Amino acid sequence: MDLLKKTYQILPEEFRLRIIFIFFSSILVVLLEVFSIALILPILTILINPDKLSFLNNYFDFEILISNLDKNEIIIYGVSFFLFIIICKIIALFLLNIYKTNFYFDVKVRMTEILFRKYLHESYLFHIYNNSSTLITNVHGEIGLFIKKILNVFSDIFLDLILFFLLLTILLNIRLFETLFALSAFIIFLLTYFYLIKKRLDFWGKERQKKDRSKLKHIQQSLFGIKELKIYLKETFFEKILLNIVRKRENIAKKVAYISPLPRYFLELGTVTFILIFTIFFTKTDNFSQLLPEFALYFASFLRIIPIFIKLFNSLQTIKLGVPIVKVLHSEFSRKNDGEFNQIDTSINEMNFKKDIKFQNIEFKYPNKDESILENIDLKFEQGKIIGIIGSTGSGKTTFLNLLTGLIKPTKGKICCDSVDINEQSINWRKKISYVTQKTFLIDDSIKKNIIFGEAEELNSKKLEEALKLSNLERLINNLPNGIETIVGEGGTQLSGGQIQRISIARALYNSPEIIIFDEATNSLDEETENNIIKEIFNLKRKCTIFLVTHNKNLTTNCDEKYLVENKKITKI
Numbered sequence: 001m002d003l004l005k006k007t008y009q010i011l012p013e014e015f016r017l018r019i020i021f022i023f024f025s026s027i028l029v030v031l032l033e034v035f036s037i038a039l040i041l042p043i044l045t046i047l048i049n050p051d052k053l054s055f056l057n058n059y060f061d062f063e064i065l066i067s068n069l070d071k072n073e074i075i076i077y078g079v080s081f082f083l084f085i086i087i088c089k090i091i092a093l094f095l096l097n098i099y100k101t102n103f104y105f106d107v108k109v110r111m112t113e114i115l116f117r118k119y120l121h122e123s124y125l126f127h128i129y130n131n132s133s134t135l136i137t138n139v140h141g142e143i144g145l146f147i148k149k150i151l152n153v154f155s156d157i158f159l160d161l162i163l164f165f166l167l168l169t170i171l172l173n174i175r176l177f178e179t180l181f182a183l184s185a186f187i188i189f190l191l192t193y194f195y196l197i198k199k200r201l202d203f204w205g206k207e208r209q210k211k212d213r214s215k216l217k218h219i220q221q222s223l224f225g226i227k228e229l230k231i232y233l234k235e236t237f238f239e240k241i242l243l244n245i246v247r248k249r250e251n252i253a254k255k256v257a258y259i260s261p262l263p264r265y266f267l268e269l270g271t272v273t274f275i276l277i278f279t280i281f282f283t284k285t286d287n288f289s290q291l292l293p294e295f296a297l298y299f300a301s302f303l304r305i306i307p308i309f310i311k312l313f314n315s316l317q318t319i320k321l322g323v324p325i326v327k328v329l330h331s332e333f334s335r336k337n338d339g340e341f342n343q344i345d346t347s348i349n350e351m352n353f354k355k356d357i358k359f360q361n362i363e364f365k366y367p368n369k370d371e372s373i374l375e376n377i378d379l380k381f382e383q384g385k386i387i388g389i390i391g392s393t394g395s396g397k398t399t400f401l402n403l404l405t406g407l408i409k410p411t412k413g414k415i416c417c418d419s420v421d422i423n424e425q426s427i428n429w430r431k432k433i434s435y436v437t438q439k440t441f442l443i444d445d446s447i448k449k450n451i452i453f454g455e456a457e458e459l460n461s462k463k464l465e466e467a468l469k470l471s472n473l474e475r476l477i478n479n480l481p482n483g484i485e486t487i488v489g490e491g492g493t494q495l496s497g498g499q500i501q502r503i504s505i506a507r508a509l510y511n512s513p514e515i516i517i518f519d520e521a522t523n524s525l526d527e528e529t530e531n532n533i534i535k536e537i538f539n540l541k542r543k544c545t546i547f548l549v550t551h552n553k554n555l556t557t558n559c560d561e562k563y564l565v566e567n568k569k570i571t572k573i
Contacts, residue, residue: 003323006330007150012110018103019155025096026159032089033304034166039082040300041174044293100155104147111143115332124407125367133217138332141212142325149322153315160308160315167301174294200259204252205321209328211249218242256321351428353514353545355418357381357404359570363412364399373399375568377413381561383514386541388556389549390573391565397549400565401519404547405433434508438520440500442492447477448484451506463510470543471506472536473499498529505536509543516540517547522555530555 011019116139119127171179222229222238229235362377373396381387391397402408403415406426414421422429442450451467452459468474468484476499480486492500501521508516518537522530534555540546548556556562564573 003319003326004154006326007154010146010326010329010333011107012114015103015107015110022100022103022155023158025099026155027162029089029092029096030159030162030166032085032092033163034170036082036085036089037167037297037300037304038170039085041293041297043079043082044296104152107151108143108147112139115139115143124402131217133220134213136220137213137216138328142329145322145325146329149318150326153318157312157315160312164305164308167305171298171301174297204256206324208249208252208321209324211245211252215242215245215249218245351420351425351432352418353383353432355383358416359413360416361413362403362410362415364403364408364410372568374570377570379563379570381545383545385560386538386546386548388559388562389547389565390551390553390556390562392551395565396568397565400570401517401549405435405517406430432514434511434513434516436501436504436508436516436518436521438523440492440504442488442500442503444488444490446485446487447503450488450503451510453507463512467506467509470509470536470540471502473502473506476502497525498533501525501533513544515545515547517549519549520551
């Protein structure tokens with residue numbers, strides 16, 4: 001029941017009524033199928049010996065229906081009604097399958113949208129503490145498996161169980177002892193299954209999920225670090241690691257495959273034995289013509305029940321393997337978002353940056369960490385200046401920038417822009433900031449698309465032209481065959497480091513920021529290119545406030561103010 005509850009809770013609200021509709025529609029289809037099977041008894045009785053129709057009154061009250069009909073009419077009407085029910089069942093099943101297919105596709109699209117949006121709007125700390133491959137697996141893989149292994153399977157189980165119990169009720173009404181005999185055999189098998197197999201399936205389900213995540217993580221890391229792998233000749237080493245993961249994962253799949261057919265073998269063996277016993281019993285009776293319709297009904301019922309049991313046991317195995325998926329997705333969908341996902345900007349006016357930014361008694365330490373990264377920080381940065389931030393690797397520069405941009409919140413104190421707490425207006429605050437880093441994030445698209453970077457509104461040609469001019473990209477674009485429509489390649493592989501940085505600067509300028517942060521933006525460049533870009537940065541002074549963050553003191557020579565990040569402190573120098 002807990003699994004059903006979690007499955008229902010995972011479903012987006014707009015789909016919960018639709019799944020209920022599917023269940024009730026399934027009941028209608030099942031009733032039609034049961035009715036069509038139950039009609040075998042009267043139809044065969046009519047066809048074999050119409051003179052003994054009174055026999056049917058032992059099971060159904062047909063007297064009223066047949067009292068005014070002759071034999072031929074009874075046969076015609078009976079067979080026609082049987083065919084009508086069959087046709088109705090086929091049409092209903094066809095329409096239900098179409099509806100279910102559309103439903104599953106719609107659910108998958110919507111769940112993917114919700115979870116991806118949820119991750120995108122999570123806090124920056126969330127992404128620091130969670131592996132990206134795990135998040136990718138949840139969005140790309142687990143949702144699809146949830147639809148396939150849980151939602152679809154539950155729907156089928158519901159339909160099959162109703163069909164089974166209704167058929168069982170009919171058979172018990174006709175032949176009590178024989179039906180109870182068959183049912184006992186099934187129960188014994190069921191108990192054996194749960195005792196011997198259930199625990200192993202639970203364990204294998206968890207192990208499969210672990211191996212799938214390890215596989216994706218390793219592939220992602222290998223491809224992201226392909227340059228280092230080739231330089232250090234470690235392709236074979238990483239290949240062997242993946243091979244080991246895949247082998248262990250597939251060994252689990254083998255074990256599941258070994259067990260999966262067992263229910264079918266035992267059920268078919270038991271059914272054949274049962275039918276044999278019934279056949280011997282029926283052939284020894286004197287009234288074979290009377291028992292033949294019963295035998296046909298039993299045979300047709302068991303032909304339908306056998307697949308149900310095979311499917312049921314396979315479904316149980318599938319569900320057991322899918323339990324970890326439900327737990328993961330339920331945790332992700334029910335977890336309260338700690339970022340801006342549900343943040344509503346209640347400000348009437350946009351934030352103003354006319355005076356200064358103040359760090360007031362700021363302290364920061366990461367969750368579950370005892371030691372602070374920064375502490376007792378009291379600073380004031382005036383608008384319109386170029387501010388140099390100097391510090392060695394690991395000194396806390398990155399933490400300072402994350403605080404400045406509002407990506408993380410201080411453990412103690414507050415950061416204000418013109419007396420307004422930036423963390424209370426983080427969305428408005430970030431609209432004022434552009435960020436240029438050492439490793440520029442480029443999408444595999446045109447230079448233009450990378451500069452406007454997801455701009456949903458109509459392209460502002462004037463802003464684009466100015467950004468190209470200030471970033472010195474005009475010459476580069478003019479020398480390219482496709483100009484600004486040139487594809488940069490994955491990660492900018494078609495461009496040099498200096499060209500990538502100029503695209504990053506152009507992107508920063510296109511947003512018309514009031515603050516631009518340059519975070520070790522020239523580290524990977526040659527000296528000439530670095531000097532050129534530094535000149536371009538200082539030429540932007542009149543356009544906005546600039547934070548130049550570096551470990552190289554020489555780059556900050558012409559800054560209006562310089563600060564040193566060291567020993568958890570930030571001091572003016």
